[in-house]
Amino acid sequence: MKPIIKVSNISKKFRITPGEAPSVRYDTLRESLVKLIRSPFARFRHNGADDTVWALKDVNFEVVPGEVMGIIGPNGAGKSTLLKVLSRIIEPTTGRAELYGRVASLLEVGTGFHPDLSGRENVYLNGAILGMKRREIESRFDEIVAFAEVERFIDTAVKHYSSGMYLRLAFAVAAHLDPEILIVDEVLAVGDASFQKKCLGKMDSVTQSGRTVLLVTHSLGMVQQLCRRAILFNEGRIYKMGPVDEVLSCYDQLCNPPRVSPEA
Amino acid sequence: MISTTDQPASTAQTAIADASAATGLSSYDLPEKPLVTIVPHRSWVPLKLRDLWTSRELLYFLIWRDIKVRYKQTVLGAAWAVIQPLITMIIFTFFFGKLAQMPTEGVPSPIFFYTAVLLWTFFSNGVTNGANSLIGNSNLITKVYFPRLIIPAAAVGAGLLDFAIASVLLVGLIVYYGFAATWSYLLLLPIIVLTTLLSLGVGIWFSALNVKYRDVRYALPFLIQVWFFVSPIIYPSSLVPAEWRWLPALNPLTGIIESFRAVLFGRELPWNALTYSAALTLGMLVYSSYAFRRMERSFAELI
Numbered sequence: 001m002k003p004i005i006k007v008s009n010i011s012k013k014f015r016i017t018p019g020e021a022p023s024v025r026y027d028t029l030r031e032s033l034v035k036l037i038r039s040p041f042a043r044f045r046h047n048g049a050d051d052t053v054w055a056l057k058d059v060n061f062e063v064v065p066g067e068v069m070g071i072i073g074p075n076g077a078g079k080s081t082l083l084k085v086l087s088r089i090i091e092p093t094t095g096r097a098e099l100y101g102r103v104a105s106l107l108e109v110g111t112g113f114h115p116d117l118s119g120r121e122n123v124y125l126n127g128a129i130l131g132m133k134r135r136e137i138e139s140r141f142d143e144i145v146a147f148a149e150v151e152r153f154i155d156t157a158v159k160h161y162s163s164g165m166y167l168r169l170a171f172a173v174a175a176h177l178d179p180e181i182l183i184v185d186e187v188l189a190v191g192d193a194s195f196q197k198k199c200l201g202k203m204d205s206v207t208q209s210g211r212t213v214l215l216v217t218h219s220l221g222m223v224q225q226l227c228r229r230a231i232l233f234n235e236g237r238i239y240k241m242g243p244v245d246e247v248l249s250c251y252d253q254l255c256n257p258p259r260v261s262p263e264a
Numbered sequence: 265m266i267s268t269t270d271q272p273a274s275t276a277q278t279a280i281a282d283a284s285a286a287t288g289l290s291s292y293d294l295p296e297k298p299l300v301t302i303v304p305h306r307s308w309v310p311l312k313l314r315d316l317w318t319s320r321e322l323l324y325f326l327i328w329r330d331i332k333v334r335y336k337q338t339v340l341g342a343a344w345a346v347i348q349p350l351i352t353m354i355i356f357t358f359f360f361g362k363l364a365q366m367p368t369e370g371v372p373s374p375i376f377f378y379t380a381v382l383l384w385t386f387f388s389n390g391v392t393n394g395a396n397s398l399i400g401n402s403n404l405i406t407k408v409y410f411p412r413l414i415i416p417a418a419a420v421g422a423g424l425l426d427f428a429i430a431s432v433l434l435v436g437l438i439v440y441y442g443f444a445a446t447w448s449y450l451l452l453l454p455i456i457v458l459t460t461l462l463s464l465g466v467g468i469w470f471s472a473l474n475v476k477y478r479d480v481r482y483a484l485p486f487l488i489q490v491w492f493f494v495s496p497i498i499y500p501s502s503l504v505p506a507e508w509r510w511l512p513a514l515n516p517l518t519g520i521i522e523s524f525r526a527v528l529f530g531r532e533l534p535w536n537a538l539t540y541s542a543a544l545t546l547g548m549l550v551y552s553s554y555a556f557r558r559m560e561r562s563f564a565e566l567i
Contacts, residue, residue, distance in 0.1 A: 004294060006298075029480070032477070087409050088300065089407070090561075093304055095303075096302065096303050098298035099298055099299055100299060103300060111404060111407040112403065112408070117333065125329055129325075130408065
C-alpha cells in the first residue's frame, strides 16, 4: 500500500540569540536599520553555527492509510515541531513532506474560541477554523453538543462555562472533524475521568474508521492502547521507530538511564 | 543513536500488512499526486488564490466574529458606527465650517465633511484593524493552518458593516439637502470597492510588518494622522494652489474622496485622479499580497 504521509529528510533549524529572552527575539525596525547601516553586507554573511539549534534533523518516515502512529519522546525532542511542520504552520528548513489526503491538525483544543461568544457560535467558528464547511458543521451540530453534554448552556457565552464544559465542547468539535489525516498533539486528556474515557472511546472509533492519525502524547498508556507503531524522538532525530512495544521499552531505557538525564 | 535509514523498510511493511488486515478497509483511495507538499520556500511564493477561495467560509466566519464581538456588551451597539463619524462631522462643521470659514465648493458644510469623514473612517479603521489583526490572532497562527491573508482581509471586511450603517446618515443628509439621486450614483459602488482595496493593500502590508517589527504599532497612528491631513477631508482639493495640486494628488485617497464627492454632488468626475488612484491601489494590493506571502512563512515563529 502506498503511504499517505511521506516525510523525507525534514530538518528544521531555529535561530536562538544567546543571552536574550525568547519574548524579545523580534527585531525593531530601528535595530534593523541601524544594523543595515553599520554593516550593509552582514545579512549576506553566514552566521556562526552556535546560535542555531536543529529542532528536527533528517527525519524520515512513512505512514500508511489507516495507521495510527504514536510519537513520543522527552520534552524538546522535536515532536511538536514535527507536527507544526506537517500542519504547515512552520516551514521546514530542508526536506520534503507529502500528504495524500486532507489534513486536520489539533495542536490545542478550542483554538479560536472566543470567550464572549456563545457555545453555539463558538462551535461554528471553531469548526470553520479547523477547516469544516458550514454545511458539515450544521449537520453535526446536535451530535457535537450532545457529545459535549452542554445542551442546556449552548446559548450561554463560553466565558461563563466551567473549564471542564469549555474543554468538553472544544474537544467535541474537534472530534467530529472528518479528514483523512488527523494530527493530534496532546489534547485528549480533557475533562473528568468519565469524559476522558469517552474521549478515548471516540479516538478509538476514529482510528477504527480508517482515519490516519499522528498522535503526539506523553501518555504512554494511550500510545499502547491506540497505536500499533510508534516513533521515539530524541534531540530532533528519530531515535527508534517500530512496533509500539519495542519503542516504549526503548523510551523507558532512554528516560531511565543509569545516570540522570539532562533532558529531564 | 540508532540509524533510521534501513529500519523503516521492514517495519513499514509489517505495518502495511497490519493496517490492512486489522481494518480491512481502504475506503479512501489515495490520489496520484499529494494534496499537500511541504517544502521550504525561497523568497517569492505564488499567491495561491485558489486556497483563498476555498477558505472563503472562514473569511465569512472571521468577519462575523469580529462584528459580533465588537458589539457584544455595548449599550448602544451598532449605533456606534454612526456616532463616531457624526460627532466628527459636527466638530468639523463647527470649527472648520463656521469658525475657519473653510470653502466647501458651494456644498453645505455638514454634507461636505460627512462624505469624506465617512470614507476616511472606514479606510483608517480598516488599515488600523488590518495592521493589528495578525498580532491579535496569534493564537490561530501558531495552532492552525489556513491562508494567512484571510486574517487582515477579515479585519478590513468587518468595517464594511459599520460603513453601511453610517451611510444611512449620508442618505439622510442627501435627502435633507435636496440632492437628486441619479444613475451616476451607481459609480459610488466601484469607488467604495476601491477604498476597500486600498485599505486592504495598506492593511495587509502593515499587518505582516507588524509581526516582525513591533514599532509598527507606534508608527501607524502617526502615519494615519499625517494621511488624514494630506487627504482632502477638511478642505477641498481646489484650495491647494494649482501649481502645487499634483502633490496631494500623489495620495491615492485624494482621487477617491474627490470622486466620491463629485458623484454625490452631481459634478464632473476627476477621471485622471481616479484612474491614478485605481492603478496605485491595485499595484499596492498586488505588491503587499506578495510581500505578505513572503513574510508569512515566519509568522508562527516570530509572533
